[in-house]
Amino acid sequence: MTEDLRSPSRRALLRAGLALGCSAAAFPLMSRVTFASAPGENRLVAIVLRGALDGLAAVAPYGDPHYRALRPTLAVLPENGAIDLDGRFALHPALAPLAPLWRRGELAFAHAVSTPYRDKRSHFDGQDALETGSGAADGPTGARRDGWLNRALSLMPGAEARTAVAVGRERMLLLEGDAPALGWAPDGDLRLSEPALHLLERVLAQDPLFAEAGREAIMIDRELDAGGMERARRVDARALAALAARMLSAESRIAAFSLGGFDTHKGQAGAIRRPLEQLAEAIEALRQGLGPNWARTTVLCMTEFGRTAHENGTRGTDHGTGGVMLFAGGALSGARAHGRWPGLAEGDLYQGRDLMPTDDLRRYAAWALRGAFGLPRDALERTVFPGLDMGADPRLLA
Amino acid sequence: MAVSRQTLAELRFGCGFRPDRPAPAGPEDLLRQIAAPPRGALVDEAEARRRYAIQDGFVALRRRAKQGDADAARRFEQTLAEGRRMTRDDALARLARAATTPDGFVERLHRFWCGHFAVARRNPRHGAFILPMQELAIRPHLTGRFADMLIAATKSPAMLFYLDQSVSAGPNSRMARRNPRRGLNENLAREILELHTLGVHGPYDQRDVRDFARLLAGWSHDAGGFRFRENMAEPGEKTVLGRRWRGMGPEGAEEALRMLADHPATARRLAFKMARHFVSDAPPAPLVDAMARAYAGATGGDLGAMTRAMIAHELAWTDRARLGPAAKVKKPWDLVVSTLRAAGAQEADLAPGGPFGPPLTIRALEGMGQPIDSVPGPDGWKEEADAWITPGGLAARLDWAGRIGRVIAARTDPRDFARVALRDALGRETAFAVSAAGERWEAVALLLVSPDFNRR
Numbered sequence: 001m002t003e004d005l006r007s008p009s010r011r012a013l014l015r016a017g018l019a020l021g022c023s024a025a026a027f028p029l030m031s032r033v034t035f036a037s038a039p040g041e042n043r044l045v046a047i048v049l050r051g052a053l054d055g056l057a058a059v060a061p062y063g064d065p066h067y068r069a070l071r072p073t074l075a076v077l078p079e080n081g082a083i084d085l086d087g088r089f090a091l092h093p094a095l096a097p098l099a100p101l102w103r104r105g106e107l108a109f110a111h112a113v114s115t116p117y118r119d120k121r122s123h124f125d126g127q128d129a130l131e132t133g134s135g136a137a138d139g140p141t142g143a144r145r146d147g148w149l150n151r152a153l154s155l156m157p158g159a160e161a162r163t164a165v166a167v168g169r170e171r172m173l174l175l176e177g178d179a180p181a182l183g184w185a186p187d188g189d190l191r192l193s194e195p196a197l198h199l200l201e202r203v204l205a206q207d208p209l210f211a212e213a214g215r216e217a218i219m220i221d222r223e224l225d226a227g228g229m230e231r232a233r234r235v236d237a238r239a240l241a242a243l244a245a246r247m248l249s250a251e252s253r254i255a256a257f258s259l260g261g262f263d264t265h266k267g268q269a270g271a272i273r274r275p276l277e278q279l280a281e282a283i284e285a286l287r288q289g290l291g292p293n294w295a296r297t298t299v300l301c302m303t304e305f306g307r308t309a310h311e312n313g314t315r316g317t318d319h320g321t322g323g324v325m326l327f328a329g330g331a332l333s334g335a336r337a338h339g340r341w342p343g344l345a346e347g348d349l350y351q352g353r354d355l356m357p358t359d360d361l362r363r364y365a366a367w368a369l370r371g372a373f374g375l376p377r378d379a380l381e382r383t384v385f386p387g388l389d390m391g392a393d394p395r396l397l398a
Numbered sequence: 399m400a401v402s403r404q405t406l407a408e409l410r411f412g413c414g415f416r417p418d419r420p421a422p423a424g425p426e427d428l429l430r431q432i433a434a435p436p437r438g439a440l441v442d443e444a445e446a447r448r449r450y451a452i453q454d455g456f457v458a459l460r461r462r463a464k465q466g467d468a469d470a471a472r473r474f475e476q477t478l479a480e481g482r483r484m485t486r487d488d489a490l491a492r493l494a495r496a497a498t499t500p501d502g503f504v505e506r507l508h509r510f511w512c513g514h515f516a517v518a519r520r521n522p523r524h525g526a527f528i529l530p531m532q533e534l535a536i537r538p539h540l541t542g543r544f545a546d547m548l549i550a551a552t553k554s555p556a557m558l559f560y561l562d563q564s565v566s567a568g569p570n571s572r573m574a575r576r577n578p579r580r581g582l583n584e585n586l587a588r589e590i591l592e593l594h595t596l597g598v599h600g601p602y603d604q605r606d607v608r609d610f611a612r613l614l615a616g617w618s619h620d621a622g623g624f625r626f627r628e629n630m631a632e633p634g635e636k637t638v639l640g641r642r643w644r645g646m647g648p649e650g651a652e653e654a655l656r657m658l659a660d661h662p663a664t665a666r667r668l669a670f671k672m673a674r675h676f677v678s679d680a681p682p683a684p685l686v687d688a689m690a691r692a693y694a695g696a697t698g699g700d701l702g703a704m705t706r707a708m709i710a711h712e713l714a715w716t717d718r719a720r721l722g723p724a725a726k727v728k729k730p731w732d733l734v735v736s737t738l739r740a741a742g743a744q745e746a747d748l749a750p751g752g753p754f755g756p757p758l759t760i761r762a763l764e765g766m767g768q769p770i771d772s773v774p775g776p777d778g779w780k781e782e783a784d785a786w787i788t789p790g791g792l793a794a795r796l797d798w799a800g801r802i803g804r805v806i807a808a809r810t811d812p813r814d815f816a817r818v819a820l821r822d823a824l825g826r827e828t829a830f831a832v833s834a835a836g837e838r839w840e841a842v843a844l845l846l847v848s849p850d851f852n853r854r
Binding site for chain 2: 122138141145161166169171173176180182183184185187188189190191192193195199200202204205206207208209210213214216217220221312313314
């Protein structure tokens, strides 16, 4: 429980430890785990891939007889370095660092999934739909917008301000809402010397709101210092994931961040490489940073929509519909291809252009929440994703 | 500690003290500032039309570039680059004006009304429409009639595009009859009722939303700015709040907007919002009532009267200490602006490469959760103090304060800076911390995150 940590004696102890130059071993972040309250020990990481990831490149359906014809220059094939997964699908070469996870049963995917958002194919509305969990075909409307992960948080018994953390400086609608959630950036640093931090506490003590926020901020900052956490000079995927892993190793159970660069309208073969590498780096940094907790972790990687099945006139792809959702973590039930593959024949495509969505990605998110935190199905279908029918359990988690 | 009214006038209603400006004269000075229409618009009509025209050219260029036209591709890239430059320049121009103006209250009012008609950049071209809306549709009406501001804001391409009005076709319009995929979009109609006028608890229902959307169908924009497209307009009868319209012309929606502006629910809502923005997160009812009465007044919808009623009301001057947790907290924009002012920053200092360049302003605002022209939704930035002073939010303020603190400490003594920034609102604990800090930049940083400097 956090009150132990907020009590003067505990804080004084922590401070004394720091003053004595205690190593991370004396006050390791891991010790916080024992204080963690009701949300339990399972972890969930949500990674939003902004810009619309081309699912047909990330997890290439090279076994589909129509794939090569649709992608004359962009087909991702095992003979060009893609990693065969199951004889039908292959991982993009830039995701090769994730191949060992697949072999260990810690990587899975669901192909041909989408949100209910349809046809306008706007990043702006598509991301809002993805993050709010809206069931509307034209995206969420109305002024009050909160994220589905925040609504899930509101259902978790014992959730506190640090149970969920949005990592990075970018806005994370997914975690916005009435339930308190922390926001922290990998390059964030209070910067002050230890004496100045004491002055800061005095200055903030005059105002309860500032005092409370300051106490928490100073505590997090000190823990990151004590844990040997370097402040990132550059906020890249690895830095975001490393901080997420650090927070999840302490009191947090949910972390969310976003990666960008997936809007590959032209020269996709080159343009998609770096963003995919970043995704692989992020997942690998999560695995390393979480250590033994990786076994209790589920990572959901999702994007606002897929891209056109045909490559376009500039060797890229345009905004589409059905896409891919990637899962990672030791909590998965195994290396599996979820979802129902619709095929890529002309008549199988959505509106003759996009991968046909055969499943609602919110179902996977809902079942992941059910598996990780035991949230009741009726609450998931009513509060987290209003109107969603979760259907049969895809058995995402072990 | 009671703060003098002269100081409170600047802290609460202004943009903050500058070392090179005389001591504020108090409430009378606020009234002087709003006695004449605001000056200093950053764009004119010609510039607005130039920007609207870029959008049309952009779509054509993109199409030709995709077809492999190399010259079009090059000009397309130039247009994108110009868009990015414009985004930055627009941000800097507004920051510089707020940081240097002698009339801080006017800037605060302008920003309040821009927040009331909140618009976020959906793409760089759309981003270029935002400044014309703020400068030409909102700023001229700060102390005028709300109906005029409402109509001008609603007709702005920035708003029409942001809330999808420009694609809304009446279900029986010529366009929708030809192309069954075109239809009504209720987004703008709903937000006008819910956010811009009556409020979510106002006396309207879904039928009003739908008919108001039918009335608005045809309101669109092109290279010339607002454009009424008759082929998208909806024939037939429409009823909004019990009043009926029959014709298809653009005047129907304009009349409906005037009716909404004059509605008592709008008066209460605007008075409440303004009092909450300037005075307290929980504005006292007598203050709100007085402001709503002034708004309704003899002529109806008078923003100048409502504003003067606020300044004239005793409850608008309740001391910060007495307001307690309901006292306002500066949003990041106001924190940055008031810091630049206290540091005596000039416009040139804000330019890229300058001492107070974009990393300490534009990017810092992103870090502190208030990126310029990227409001989360049409309901604007959150007003409540506890939405901003969170552990992460305070840490981001401190991070920035440490960085800008080094620049300020290199130019001025932190104790002088503290006195300029807060005058008699500088409390004992804060003054002590400033004088006791081991490093000069730390002294500045402590001041910048102190409740004394962040509450108003």
